Amino acid sequence: MNTLLLIAARNLARNRKRTLLLGGAIAVVTVLLVLLTSLFNGTQASMLRNATTLSTGHVNVAGFYKITSGTAAPVVTEYAKLRALVEKETPGLQSLVIRGRGFGKLVSDASSQIAVVSGIDIAQEANFKNILEIVHGDVNRLSEPHSILIFEATAERLELKIGDNVTLSSQTYRGSNNSIDCKVVAIAKPLGMFSSFFAYVPLQTLRELYGLDQTTAGGIQLYLKDWEQAEQVAAKLRIALDKSGYRVMDHMDLPYWRKFDIVKREDWTGQKIDVTTWMDEDPFMKWTLFGFRALIVIIFMVLLAIIIIGVMNTLWMAIRERTREVGALRAIGMQRHTVMAMFVTEGALLALASSTIGVILGVAAAFALNAAHLKMIKGFQMVLMSETVTLLVNVPTVLISLLVIASVTTLGSILPAWRAARLQPVEAMHSSN
Amino acid sequence: MHMATTPAIEPIVHLSNVDKDYKLGAVTVSALKQVSLEIAPGEFTVIAGPSGSGKTTLLNLIGCVDVATRGEVIVAGQDTGKLSEGDLTRLRLNALGFIFQSFNLVGVLDAFQNVEFPLLLQKKMNAAQRKERVMDLLNRVGIAEYAHHRPGELSGGQRQRVAIARALVTFPRIVLADEPTANLDSVTGNQILDLMQELNREGTTFLFSTHDPHVVSRAGRVVRLVDGRIVTEPEQQSPMSHT
Numbered sequence A: 001m002n003t004l005l006l007i008a009a010r011n012l013a014r015n016r017k018r019t020l021l022l023g024g025a026i027a028v029v030t031v032l033l034v035l036l037t038s039l040f041n042g043t044q045a046s047m048l049r050n051a052t053t054l055s056t057g058h059v060n061v062a063g064f065y066k067i068t069s070g071t072a073a074p075v076v077t078e079y080a081k082l083r084a085l086v087e088k089e090t091p092g093l094q095s096l097v098i099r100g101r102g103f104g105k106l107v108s109d110a111s112s113q114i115a116v117v118s119g120i121d122i123a124q125e126a127n128f129k130n131i132l133e134i135v136h137g138d139v140n141r142l143s144e145p146h147s148i149l150i151f152e153a154t155a156e157r158l159e160l161k162i163g164d165n166v167t168l169s170s171q172t173y174r175g176s177n178n179s180i181d182c183k184v185v186a187i188a189k190p191l192g193m194f195s196s197f198f199a200y201v202p203l204q205t206l207r208e209l210y211g212l213d214q215t216t217a218g219g220i221q222l223y224l225k226d227w228e229q230a231e232q233v234a235a236k237l238r239i240a241l242d243k244s245g246y247r248v249m250d251h252m253d254l255p256y257w258r259k260f261d262i263v264k265r266e267d268w269t270g271q272k273i274d275v276t277t278w279m280d281e282d283p284f285m286k287w288t289l290f291g292f293r294a295l296i297v298i299i300f301m302v303l304l305a306i307i308i309i310g311v312m313n314t315l316w317m318a319i320r321e322r323t324r325e326v327g328a329l330r331a332i333g334m335q336r337h338t339v340m341a342m343f344v345t346e347g348a349l350l351a352l353a354s355s356t357i358g359v360i361l362g363v364a365a366a367f368a369l370n371a372a373h374l375k376m377i378k379g380f381q382m383v384l385m386s387e388t389v390t391l392l393v394n395v396p397t398v399l400i401s402l403l404v405i406a407s408v409t410t411l412g413s414i415l416p417a418w419r420a421a422r423l424q425p426v427e428a429m430h431s432s433n
Numbered sequence B: 001m002h003m004a005t006t007p008a009i010e011p012i013v014h015l016s017n018v019d020k021d022y023k024l025g026a027v028t029v030s031a032l033k034q035v036s037l038e039i040a041p042g043e044f045t046v047i048a049g050p051s052g053s054g055k056t057t058l059l060n061l062i063g064c065v066d067v068a069t070r071g072e073v074i075v076a077g078q079d080t081g082k083l084s085e086g087d088l089t090r091l092r093l094n095a096l097g098f099i100f101q102s103f104n105l106v107g108v109l110d111a112f113q114n115v116e117f118p119l120l121l122q123k124k125m126n127a128a129q130r131k132e133r134v135m136d137l138l139n140r141v142g143i144a145e146y147a148h149h150r151p152g153e154l155s156g157g158q159r160q161r162v163a164i165a166r167a168l169v170t171f172p173r174i175v176l177a178d179e180p181t182a183n184l185d186s187v188t189g190n191q192i193l194d195l196m197q198e199l200n201r202e203g204t205t206f207l208f209s210t211h212d213p214h215v216v217s218r219a220g221r222v223v224r225l226v227d228g229r230i231v232t233e234p235e236q237q238s239p240m241s242h243t
């Protein structure tokens, strides 16, 4: 009934101060929520972009080769055949790169450190070149044999400059030790907490280190059009590979370099394929995002609770002030449910109007913050793999926020409205003013 | 009493041996005792009596906003003791009109919208029919020119005129009013009574309460309550004599 809406709107307008106070609070919470979720989306996007450049695709098809049951090499043999199959079986595939996987020690005259060493074909790595910020040297020189790219922290620790040699040593998969000298051709700016733990050499150099032939690779990193499909795509690929006669490993929630010991103890030999997602390969990022999301949920719950209490209080006051009016309406024949609808309408109208205003302000604020290119606090820069605050306004998230806030606050008006509906019409007969 | 009335006229209100008790903790207050009463169409009846005698209680029972402890209350042919809350509400909407001592209009609606409100609850008329009916009544109570004023912008007398129009808009069988003039000065109160009397002559049945002897003197029939009981006065031998 339009009149109920009219009554609700006019009562809100009449109690201007109260309405502005509560409506303002709802709007502020909405702004906060829009900003927080946009920050989350922005962070997630930049973390994912960086992480999937460094060490993982959205989905990875790799595996282990066991010559004897006591060894484990992160190697797939005849990768070309595997690649053809994966290209055919991956829905929504955007691009893929072949990577070599290694794990060893970098040794210089000054010092040494453990490193996850990837073998790459720099000619195929457009994204990699885009995202890494090279401070010294030239990333394209990774096409030269026995070259290496390291991050600044590694360069400092090992006291290395462009042109210096560093020894890369590792246990080969037959059990003996092997080492290769590589020339530093590029030094990159750090990209997240653990980037100093990574180094890059040409794929062929990595094969030499491990005594592998041309048909081998560490794995295939797949990039999807929609990264959110990663888990489904991985599951699909496991089935497809299994059907094509590959032995496929059970899903394990770990990055490959933490699987060596597990695979070594397993009692099988030959090739097994392991399909993983970015969440498996970068658990740190997974947990960072999870924590961030949990934080948002908690903050949001607290704010919502405050708002619900505010809505209830405000409606209580409104009902107390209008007891006689409500009693009169009940007396002249308004049913209980209509009384309830009258007050819920008031709550809903306030909630919807103020959260809509909040969304508009929040989105505007997000764009303004992006335009301002705010620098992140140092600690966060590392964790979140980004130097500036980037907010990504995502329409579905914003609409969901709007819906949640509006409906939860409306819900807050139901209890007082219900109590109002139980008011006796005799209240109206009381002569007191 | 008057069990044998003219068979053609069915009373709008029929109470027989009605008691109403209020429980206040351990104490039971007997607000009405053995009340029997009939109101026929066309009456202009006053319930008189001292404060605390049960006038409001009686109007509440007849107005279907409260139910009797014992006895039978029949309003517009319905035994109110047997109706659900929803049915009582519907009965109030369709058969009764209310005028309150403190007007009780909806503050944020203008005079027109206040009068229209019961019609909206009834959902029987379309917008054009409603407009015609509401304007008719606003004209009849003499405040058509204030149709778009809100109660806050009207005087007490004007507000009570709006309330009367609201009570009449649904063509109720009877209009109930608990001390409708108590919040008005005597001049305005008299004007309101004049209006009610005119409307009664045009066919509306009124039942209202008052303290005011002057108001009592204008009634067609007086029901006098003392201590929760109806007392019959010598001049009240024939309650329906005014018709």
Ligand SMILES: Nc1ncnc2c1ncn2[C@@H]1O[C@H](COP(=O)(O)OP(=O)(O)OP(=O)(O)O)[C@@H](O)[C@H]1O
Pocket (backbone or CB within 6 Å): B022, B023, B024, B029, B030, B031, B049, B050, B051, B052, B053, B054, B055, B056, B057, B058, B211
């Ligand atoms: N809700 C209630 N709870 C308890 N007692 C009540 C209640 N309403 C009325 N009473 C008692 O019932 C008796 C009749 O009250 P009622 O209000 O009907 O009198 P009244 O004739 O309308 O009085 P007044 O002229 O002052 O309005 C009084 O003793 C009153 O105290």
Ligand SMILES: [Mg+2]
Pocket (backbone or CB within 6 Å): B055, B056, B057, B178
């Ligand atoms: Mg009274």
